[in-house]
Amino acid sequence: METLITGLHHVTTIAGDAQRNVDFYTEILGLRLVKKTINFDAPDVYHLYYGDETGSPGTIMTFFPYGRLPRGRKGTGQLTYTAFTIPTASLSFWVNRLAEFHIAVAGPYRRFNETYIRFEDFDGMGVELVADDTDLRKGWATPAISAENAIRGFHTVTLNEAKVDKTIELLTGAMNHILVAEENGRFRFKATANGGAGTYVDVQHSPNELRGAQGAGTVHHVAFATDNDESQIAIQEKLTEAGFQPTQVLDRNYFHSIYFREPGGILFEVATNPPGFSVDEPVNSLGTTLKLPEWYEPRRAKIEAALPPIQVK
Template sequence: MNNLINGLHHITALASDAQKNVDFYVGVLGLRMVKKTINFDAPDVYHLYYGDETGSPGSILTFFPYAGLTRGRRGGGQLTYSAFSIPTASLSYWMDRLVQFGVPYSGPYQRFNETYLRFEDFDGMGVELVANSNDLRPGWDNGKIPAEYSIRGFYTATLNEFNIDRTVSLLTDVMQHKLIAEEQDLFRFEALNGGPGAYVDVMRSPKDVRALQGAGSVHHIAFATDSDESQLEIREQLWSAGYNPTGVLDRNYFHSIYYREPGGILFEIATNPPGFAVDETVAELGSALKLPEWYEPRRAKIEAELPVISALAK
């Protein structure tokens, strides 16, 4: 069988305020805004993409910031914690930085022989920083956070499930993941050769309340595939396994298919190409509002309705 899925591509969540969202993920966590565009299905709402210097697959956290959106509820049937990878030597730096910006955190904790911190953004979205020495991805110096301390990209994501059996079957039988570790009710799966950015953790949590979507909740998790051809191949396998993936949708920077996993979480398979430099140079990423060509005739109206935001690092 061809290798069809090679790890995480991006995670997309909901927020209640565009500027506060930028301030937290650019200003506090030091991610780069790699694309400022709109929700293709709701052009009066931004779609903000944060990641590493070049917007590499596996580093991208995106948001739809709906002004005044009611906060969601964390629980079963939801991606509850998005975990970023940091160098082992940077753990104390991040503890100090979170204190500096008034972000309460818990930990350090231990899990699968790794050390991590846990906290929330201003909307209550669950975030983790996992300290490890296995991530060879380069850091990015945003002018405030030195590259040697900076976030490398995703490490893993935690899916809370009332019953994990069918979700595990999807991951292992169709999506080419393998179980590599388990600890009480937490099970870790990896794609391809594993490593930071190729993990997904499944938590058996039958006593959870049912999650509610809103500000601070994850809308979907996207897994990466190398090409349009490999995407169509995994789409065919999903159909054969009884899932109902969408047709291929053009998101300008990748092509996407979507489907629900058995616990109700929205999954996406996204292509690695063409990438975020298709309409901006790497040096210019995130500096201008980018619209898909079918919205260009409405640019003036769209820009007038969107709030003005600044992406300056703190």
């Protein structure tokens, strides 16, 4: 089967206060702030990217922090939980660490023969940590979180759907995913390239749940990874043939993107792996200065003045 989508690329979420968002993902979870830029479509709002040392595809959680924004509501038509991997031996470390910061933890639970815990960030965004010793990616170590305990990257995203048939048809058709497990109304798919952590998509059938409402703590979109511009165009053509309406290719500086809505209403993106986050600053200083696309540079002073100050502690 043709390999066009290689797994997850990033998940982009709506947040409230920018500094609280930085504190949660860098201080508590220990991810690296790899890029501080703006929402290209709303330049008065940050776009903050967190991930491993280089912001590798499959590790990247991104946020639009809108300030005093009401919370959204989890429900159908949404990506409700983003799961990261940790080593099995680190499970108790993370339970204790989250407790230190007064973050309520649910679990440990079992699902598809894996153990995971569940909690929410300061805005109510759903996060899971999955014990997975097969994930050999290197996490970003901090003074408080050793390399042995560090979060590795994505494991799974959960799509909450009132109806699943058309979404499953999309995943297994134009998006070349394979169904690998089913349990309690949850269907797990993997990208055909390889499988394993960072390639899983879970579709949760929730026919009696309310539809989600967008706001702080809800996901804006999920991006799937593809190797290059040529494979992205091939996906775009397959999606069009399948009756979807993907956008034209958009230049996001760090990757190229197309967007479309899946049948349940969740916004999907397909993003290229290159050029990556070191295209405009060296790896050792990623995320330390505000980066703007060239067409916004003439407005830098005005943009910087409107953005709230943030810092990594």
